[in-house]
Amino acid sequence: xxxxxxxxxxxxxxxxxxxxxxxxxxxxxxxxxxxxxxxxxxxxxxxxxxxxxxxxxxxxxxxxxxxxxxxxxxxxxxxxxxxxxxxxxxxxxxxxxxxxxxxxxxxxxxxxxxxxxxxxxxxxxxxxxxxxxxxxxxxxxxxxxxxxxxxxxxxxxxxxxxxxxxxxxxxxxxxxxxxxxxxxxxxxxxxxxxxxxxxxxxxxxxxxxxxxxxxxxxxxxxxxxxxxxxxxxxxxxxxxxxxxxxxxxxxxxxxxxxxxxxxxxxxxxxxxxxxxxxxxxxxxx
Ligand SMILES: NC(=O)c1ccc[n+]([C@@H]2O[C@H](COP(=O)([O-])OP(=O)(O)OC[C@H]3O[C@@H](n4cnc5c(N)ncnc54)[C@H](OP(=O)(O)O)[C@@H]3O)[C@@H](O)[C@H]2O)c1
Numbered sequence: 001x002x003x004x005x006x007x008x009x010x011x012x013x014x015x016x017x018x019x020x021x022x023x024x025x026x027x028x029x030x031x032x033x034x035x036x037x038x039x040x041x042x043x044x045x046x047x048x049x050x051x052x053x054x055x056x057x058x059x060x061x062x063x064x065x066x067x068x069x070x071x072x073x074x075x076x077x078x079x080x081x082x083x084x085x086x087x088x089x090x091x092x093x094x095x096x097x098x099x100x101x102x103x104x105x106x107x108x109x110x111x112x113x114x115x116x117x118x119x120x121x122x123x124x125x126x127x128x129x130x131x132x133x134x135x136x137x138x139x140x141x142x143x144x145x146x147x148x149x150x151x152x153x154x155x156x157x158x159x160x161x162x163x164x165x166x167x168x169x170x171x172x173x174x175x176x177x178x179x180x181x182x183x184x185x186x187x188x189x190x191x192x193x194x195x196x197x198x199x200x201x202x203x204x205x206x207x208x209x210x211x212x213x214x215x216x217x218x219x220x221x222x223x224x225x226x227x228x229x230x231x232x233x234x235x236x237x238x239x240x241x242x243x244x245x246x247x248x249x250x251x252x253x254x255x256x257x258x259x260x261x262x263x264x265x266x267x268x269x270x271x272x273x274x275x276x277x278x279x280x281x282x283x284x285x
Contacts, residue, residue, distance in 0.1 A: 020100035028105030032204025036220035086134035108210035128172035161258035200242030
């Protein structure tokens, strides 16, 4: 349900609406950070295209946003692991004046790499990286043509070094972090803002799907709000105490040293009931 307590401060709402409206595409809008970001954007008066696989959740969110914030919405129930998904999103939104792509959809796996099902690891690369590049390419071109727009890309605290027991997931997030840093400088002079959001643990559907046990998690609304506040102002934002703490404390270490520390941090989070075997479930489309 839509949290009607989300009250975008007028100045914040105006900045978002003028800079990144009148329409935004949010992937991963059926849960967690993507859903929270859709609510924040609707509260700012931005119309929304909501993308994820679970249609009923998207439909419920769309009706809630319409009723609460009087914004227009479209729902696209799509599997971003499918190669045609980004083209479908681009064509279904071609008549809309989209000013923001929030590419939030993604998932993680955890456990010993050799125990993680190979299909799940490859699907994660498709959703976390391939679909993001495909969408960013299509929408960045549109934003550059109108000389205004924004890209929100989901990195993570694991993006800044290799991470044992979440090796593929961390690598997908390192890809996004690097991609966002490069794009930001390339697109900035065309009027297109890019932010990489690198939160620590966030309370969402992520934990169950990745088979992790996370503590010190922040709520998705905080992650979404801090990410949108950074868009157009900073290249990377690190919502949550743990992400900021690790940035400061790991900065002096070489990459191999950071990986050793992350092995300890992630060790607790990726301790599975099944004795360490990787697990990754597909949700029904
Ligand atoms: N939670 C954390 O601790 C954390 C920390 C750092 C970064 N992140 C990143 O933040 C992003 C959002 O994660 P979250 O915490 O909000 O997790 P979440 O609650 O599980 O939400 C993930 C969203 O992605 C969508 N999604 C997953 N696979 C999809 C697919 N194949 N096609 C279309 N949509 C798909 C899900 O929708 P459907 O299942 O309905 O398709 C859902 O809306 C991810 O990129 C994640 O890597 C999360």
